[in-house]
Amino acid sequence: MTLAAEINDGGGNGSGASPEKLLSPVLSAFWDEPESWTLDTYRRHGGYEGLRKALAMSPDDLIAYVKDSGLRGRGGAGFPTGMKWQFIPQGDGKPHYLVVNADESEPGTCKDIPLLFANPHSLIEGIVIACYAIRSSHAFIYLRGEVVPVLRRLHEAVREAYEAGYLGTSILGSGLDLELTVHAGAGAYICGEETALLDSLEGRRGQPRLRPPFPAVAGLYACPTVVNNVESIASVPAILSKGKDWFKSMGSEKSPGFTLYSLSGHVASPGQYEAPLGITLRQLLDMSGGMRPGHRLKFWTPGGSSTPMFTDEHLDVPLDYEGVGAAGSMLGTKALQCFDETTCVVRAVTRWTEFYAHESCGKCTPCREGTYWLVQLLRDIEAGKGQMADLDKLNDIADNINGKSFCALGDGAASPIFSSLKYFREEYEQHITGKGCPFDPAKSTAWADDKNAHQGVNA
Ligand SMILES: NC(=O)c1ccc[n+]([C@@H]2O[C@H](COP(=O)([O-])OP(=O)(O)OC[C@H]3O[C@@H](n4cnc5c(N)ncnc54)[C@H](O)[C@@H]3O)[C@@H](O)[C@H]2O)c1
Ligand SMILES: Cc1cc2nc3c(=O)[nH]c(=O)nc-3n(C[C@H](O)[C@H](O)[C@H](O)COP(=O)(O)O)c2cc1C
Numbered sequence: 001m002t003l004a005a006e007i008n009d010g011g012g013n014g015s016g017a018s019p020e021k022l023l024s025p026v027l028s029a030f031w032d033e034p035e036s037w038t039l040d041t042y043r044r045h046g047g048y049e050g051l052r053k054a055l056a057m058s059p060d061d062l063i064a065y066v067k068d069s070g071l072r073g074r075g076g077a078g079f080p081t082g083m084k085w086q087f088i089p090q091g092d093g094k095p096h097y098l099v100v101n102a103d104e105s106e107p108g109t110c111k112d113i114p115l116l117f118a119n120p121h122s123l124i125e126g127i128v129i130a131c132y133a134i135r136s137s138h139a140f141i142y143l144r145g146e147v148v149p150v151l152r153r154l155h156e157a158v159r160e161a162y163e164a165g166y167l168g169t170s171i172l173g174s175g176l177d178l179e180l181t182v183h184a185g186a187g188a189y190i191c192g193e194e195t196a197l198l199d200s201l202e203g204r205r206g207q208p209r210l211r212p213p214f215p216a217v218a219g220l221y222a223c224p225t226v227v228n229n230v231e232s233i234a235s236v237p238a239i240l241s242k243g244k245d246w247f248k249s250m251g252s253e254k255s256p257g258f259t260l261y262s263l264s265g266h267v268a269s270p271g272q273y274e275a276p277l278g279i280t281l282r283q284l285l286d287m288s289g290g291m292r293p294g295h296r297l298k299f300w301t302p303g304g305s306s307t308p309m310f311t312d313e314h315l316d317v318p319l320d321y322e323g324v325g326a327a328g329s330m331l332g333t334k335a336l337q338c339f340d341e342t343t344c345v346v347r348a349v350t351r352w353t354e355f356y357a358h359e360s361c362g363k364c365t366p367c368r369e370g371t372y373w374l375v376q377l378l379r380d381i382e383a384g385k386g387q388m389a390d391l392d393k394l395n396d397i398a399d400n401i402n403g404k405s406f407c408a409l410g411d412g413a414a415s416p417i418f419s420s421l422k423y424f425r426e427e428y429e430q431h432i433t434g435k436g437c438p439f440d441p442a443k444s445t446a447w448a449d450d451k452n453a454h455q456g457v458n459a
């Protein structure tokens with residue numbers, strides 16, 4: 001029996017509703033219910049039970065429990081969550097803060113925003129648990145400002161939580177006090193980088209800070225601060241209520257648990273799929289209806305555009321930190337953007353690079369200047385005006401950005417360049433020898449002649 005046949009209703013409705021065998025809906029278990037986001041619905045599904053268990057433990061035991069569960073940060077880097085909490089110094093007399101990173105902007109990544117929209121109380125419960133563990137009495141959610149409906153809903157959910165006694169003074173009679181502030185950012189990719197986020201939250205222009213010190217030592221207002229992704233914190237209540245062994249029974253030894261994958265691009269059923277870490281793209285495509293009819297996979301990203309691309313040779317790579325790393329890329333945000341054979345890889349890489357050039361904060365030279373020059377070269381190549389020597393130049397510039405920039409945005413901008421040249425150098429060469437894009441020569445020439453299109457990337 002194929003995986004697809006094991007699925008009763010296709011499982012590809014993009015909401016995670018699917019058979020238990022391969023998908024593992026926890027965070028997305030009741031997204032399809034009409035009032036999924038309310039406190040009533042959340043409690044009906046066992047919500048805030050994890051908090052009760054957490055409050056029965058000592059903060060140190062709670063941190064040890066989360067550490068033992070093996071939960072790793074879902075913001076992209078996979079840093080162990082419990083270990084980060086443990087870094088917060090105790091008895092230092094300073095305020096401690098929890099800052100939830102809800103700035104989600106990596107191209108292809110669409111899981112935190114849907115999670116906040118459909119199930120905000122899982123995050124709020126996780127925040128209360130985390131703050132109890134790290135002994136914090138003030139938490140912040142830094143939300144991408146453009147998503148106004150999510151902002152409104154989040155405010156409403158926070159209001160509900162205050163009213164029900166899950167936030168405020170002496171939560172559930174425990175003596176724990178916690179204020180939760182929702183802050184809307186202005187929509188800059190760099191403000192997702194944790195230290196730029198902290199600067200922005202403090203009211204300054206968002207630019208990365210030098211690390212170390214990491215936020216756990218000197219974060220918000222120079223005080224010990226845990227910065228965690230939305231999904232990382234929202235996963236904690238289920239670990240408490242169902243147990244760390246349940247969590248560890250999913251995924252692999254070093255990458256345990258369930259997670260949200262964002263499937264997008266030329267696929268039959270794009271959406272969010274919640275599954276154990278280690279599932280493969282082949283399995284996800286098989287259960288979600290595959291690529292769009294009549295087309296085949298050409299290339300894809302395992303963790304958003306900042307992670308080196310894969311091809312159809314990588315369909316069976318386990319989508320966990322170790323599996324993707326061993327195959328030459330990074331799990332990142334688990335944003336699986338799939339492109340079929342109709343896509344020009346040079347065009348796709350040009351578009352991504354334009355994004356990175358536009359979002360470069362300008363603080364360091366390799367990224368600020370390098371991304372600009374990458375765009376110029378790529379636009380020329382895509383338009384049939386490139387030379388063979390430009391391919392080495394692309395590699396050289398990317399090499400001068402990668403590992404030499406102030407923050408990981410620079411490395412991310414170099415990834416699509418390196419990986420596309422590795423797998424699709426021939427396609428770059430075709431643009432040069434054929435003096436145009438083999439996929440759409442007419443459009444490409446017209447675009448290249450439009451001088452305006454060549455201006456203002458960094459303006
Ligand atoms: N979610 C998105 O929209 C998005 C966008 C762009 C990039 N990303 C991801 O961001 C990642 C890079 O982020 P980063 O530069 O913060 O990664 P990082 O590996 O430097 O840090 C990850 C986390 O671990 C903590 N940490 C690491 N070492 C530490 C130490 N010695 N002591 C205390 N804390 C420590 C950091 O403070 C941070 O919270 C990439 O993997 C990328 O996938 C995500
Ligand atoms: C340019 C850039 C943008 C980032 N954007 C986000 C983001 O939107 N959301 C997020 O959680 N992490 C983002 N990160 C990663 C954060 O710096 C940090 O690692 C993360 O919030 C830690 O949370 P976690 O340990 O729970 O994953 C970004 C990193 C970089 C370099």
Ligand code: SF4
Pocket residue numbers: 190208359360361362363364365367368405406407408409410411
């Ligand atoms: S790498 Fe880019 S985004 Fe990061 S500090 Fe340097 S210029 Fe800013």
